[in-house]
Every structure is written in structure tokens, then in C-alpha cells.
Amino acid sequence: MPAPNPAALDFLLNRRSRPAKTLTAPVPDRDTLMTLLTAAARTPDHGKLEPWRFIVLEKAALTRLADRIEPLAAKLGIEPEKVEKAKRQYADADLAVAVVFSPKDSEKVPHIEQLYSTGAVCLSLLNAALAAGWGANWLSGWASHDRSFCEEGLGLAEHESIAGFIHIGTETIAPPERPRPDLDQIIEWVSA
Structure with a gap:
């Protein structure tokens, strides 16, 4: 019989992202963030290609990115309500980690598998932050x-x-629970 880890399973069954707009300082210090990034990097990675990397964005960098939104939106013809929302994503944040998909040439591991690994890194970082008691959101x-x-x-x-x-x-308010998938609608059992 497998050795269960009830605390980990309970965490996964009850985990809930925190809306980014409800997060504030303090944020993890570098040592704490290194622990979270280490956890994120322990993700499935066929071929050990590490087809991802991290860019840690602190407040000044996020402000610089926020300042790029309006000129970019004007060039692209983005609707005003989308512009403000995008700008706030960076301007109101104190810390964000950009997870970069950086595929490697490989005869054995197609880019799609490398992309899946990168998505797993995002979820692992999100869950590591939540498990460590921080509020976190993937945007x-x-x-x-x-x-x-x-x-x-x-x-x-x-x-x-x-x-x-x-x-x-740091989360300022606990978000309400949201509707979850109806498993009966998305599971197919195949026995033969």
C-alpha cells in the first residue's frame, strides 16, 4: 500500500488561487523565493531539458512594465477597459515571477511536451507559494x-x-469558493 500524505492531499483538494489585485506587501524575501522557485523547478521535465526559466520582477520592474501598456495598447488598438486592467496587473503588484517558455531543440522531446512542462512549473510555483502561506495567482x-x-x-x-x-x-482577503468542475461530465472510465 502507498504511504499517504494526508496534509498534502488536503492542501491540493482545497487550494485556491488568490486574486492578484488582493495581494500586497510584504512579499517573500529572496531566500524564501528561492525555496519556492526550487519547488517549482522540481517538475516533470522529459529529457531534463529545462525548457523554462524565471524572471523575478520586483516593484520597480513591474512599474516599468505598467508604463509600457498604454503606448502598446494604442499601437494595437486595444479597448480602454482592457488597457486599464492590464496596466493594473503590473502597477499594483509588488512581486511577480515571469515563467518563460524557452524550448530546446530535441529529437526526442517535442516542443509541445516542453510547453506542458513549463505549464507544470507555473502550477508548481503557484502551489508552492500557497503552501508556504502566501497569496498567489497565475496571470x-x-x-x-x-x-x-x-x-x-x-x-x-x-x-x-x-x-x-x-x-x-500577502493576501488581504480570502476569496470566496468558486464553482468547480462536475467530474461526472468530464470523466470517462475505460475498462477494456
Whole structure:
């Protein structure tokens, strides 16, 4: 019989992201953040390619990114309500970790598997932050898919993209529970 870890299972059954707009300072210090990043890096990684990397964005960097939103939105013709929401994502944050999808050439591991690994890193970082008692949220948004924002604002290489921004901080309010999937609608049992 397997050795259960009831505390871990209970955490996973009850975990809940915290809206980024409800997070504030204090944020994890560098030593604490290194522990969270270490946990995130222990993710499934076929071929040990490490097709991802982290960019830790502190307050000044987030403010700089927020200042890029309005000019970019004007160039792209983004609706005003989307502009303000995107700007607030960066301007109101005290700490976020950009998880960068940085695929490696491999005959054995297709890019899609590397992308799945990068998504697993995002979830692992989110869960590590929550398990450590911090509030955390995984966001992306239209700006994170723009090449100029990624390359000029974050220094990404041409082959890289943003898998997500993991916002981490102190939660100010506990969010209400939200509806969860109806498992009967999404599970198919196959026995033969």
C-alpha cells in the first residue's frame, strides 16, 4: 500500500488561487523565493531539458512594465477597459515571477511536451507559494503575448514566450469558493 500524505492531499483538494489585485506587501524575501522557485523547478521535465526559466520582477520592474501598456495598447488598438486592467496587473503588484517558455531543440522531446512542462512549473510555483502561506495567482493577458512587450520589456529571445506571471504576496482577503468542475461530465472510465 502507498504511504499517504494526508496534509498534502488536503492542501491540493482545497487550494485556491488568490486574486492578484488582493495581494500586497510584504512579499517573500529572496531566500524564501528561492525555496519556492526550487519547488517549482522540481517538475516533470522529459529529457531534463529545462525548457523554462524565471524572471523575478520586483516593484520597480513591474512599474516599468505598467508604463509600457498604454503606448502598446494604442499601437494595437486595444479597448480602454482592457488597457486599464492590464496596466493594473503590473502597477499594483509588488512581486511577480515571469515563467518563460524557452524550448530546446530535441529529437526526442517535442516542443509541445516542453510547453506542458513549463505549464507544470507555473502550477508548481503557484502551489508552492500557497503552501508556504502566501497569496498567489497565475496571470497572463494580452500584453504577455506581444513580441515587443516580451523582447523589449522582458528581454526574451525570439524563440521564447511567457507561460505566465505568478503574482505572490500577502493576501488581504480570502476569496470566496468558486464553482468547480462536475467530474461526472468530464470523466470517462475505460475498462477494456
